[in-house]
Amino acid sequence: MFKCYKYVIKTFIIAVGPLQIVSYPTIKWLGIRTSLPLPSRWELFWQLLVYFLIEDYANYWIHRMLHCKWSYENIHKVHHEYKTPIGFAAPYAHWAEIWMLGIPAFLGPVLVPGHIVTYWLWFILRQLEAIETHSGYEFPWSFTKYIPFYGGPAYHDYHHFVGGTSQGNFASVFTYCDYIYGTQKGYQYKKRMYEKMFQNHKVD
Template sequence: MEFFWELAADWTVNFRQGLFRYLLATVSTGVLLGWLFRRWAAPRRIQERRAGWRDIRRELSFSMLTLAVFATTGVITLILADWGLVKLYHRWDSYPLWWHLASLPVVILLHDAYFYWTHRAMHHPKLFRHFHRVHHLSRTPTPWTAYSFSIGEAALMALFSPLIMMLLPLHVLVWLVFLFVMIFRNAMLHAGYEFHPRGWVDGPLDFMTTTTHHDLHHQQFRGNYGFYFTWWDRWMGTEFNNYKEEFRRAAGAGTPVAGAKQGDASAMT
């Protein structure tokens, strides 16, 4: 019985930590755009339509479900750690300095690839309804959309954590930083306002996705599957042809995006 109480305690800790990160990212993004910098943000709205309170309540409800799935995965990861299968470590002298510096970019690159291919797979007609439909109920996303998943999608997204920790040795602080990067990036991509300067898509950092990049995905469902980077979409022909045009519109004059033109439709599955 004591074992199950310990599992319940670990689950509660994992849930609270996940909830803290989620609320920190979503609330701070909402406060910045809706209050502190609302005059700057107003002309940068990507869609004319606004999400209603019913949409936000739904997103919050499913996000709590997602956090429960994440907490369960966290408990499973702790069990795997007890079995010696997880390579998470605490001492900085366990690995050389170059690995401490390189491990975070490596995890982000691997997560981007994992996200692209699982995300694209969930858009397959036989999988979409069971995995990804809930997330796309948010046609006009908000920061709260970040974790609005079905149980199946939440489990698939959570699976990356134990897999990567079994594959790579990672310092606990590096992993914690990754978790914060992931949720803040997620909230930003669903914010509904374009954060980046107008020249972003014509500069050297064009390989990084923008809010417009992901917002177009929510409008059209297929295409623009990437999370951190645009590489996979461009390599696989799944980026919208008029993405840069729509980005400039959102980041410049602020004309609402009416729609998006897809690239090769045969590739967008």
């Protein structure tokens, strides 16, 4: 556990820290507003939805690429050290992966610039979602279970359990890319198999 904390803090200082120097000029250059008026609820909703969809699609392909032999062995293997991840292990990754998977997170604000409040809220929600997905817990009070095509902890746990040989469940938030491109078949097969085993051994 301490190894995870230490590594994440070190990686953030080295890989993310220097980016803060250029963050404000970059935000202004991209056209993200920093002055009044604040965004309306409707503007917040539709822009956050667009950001989630854009990030999810781009993340799917980068994550899938990270499971190619060279990129997995040299970069993504660090993140898969945790077969049963914990919430804090969400950002436990090689510094190059932090940068690579940071690209999809910035794509939405780049393509659809909004207000700085929307920008901050987007990153807060995305990090909270990543922590929940890696937590290993399906919280009964979480609103995410009502979101269509949401993956969640069980979905991503399978990806970590299979590890480097995993060729499925690449989605970061939603599952539609895995369904469209057929990379959820292994998970669905295992899920049906375990459900059948449970039914066969169910005590009346």
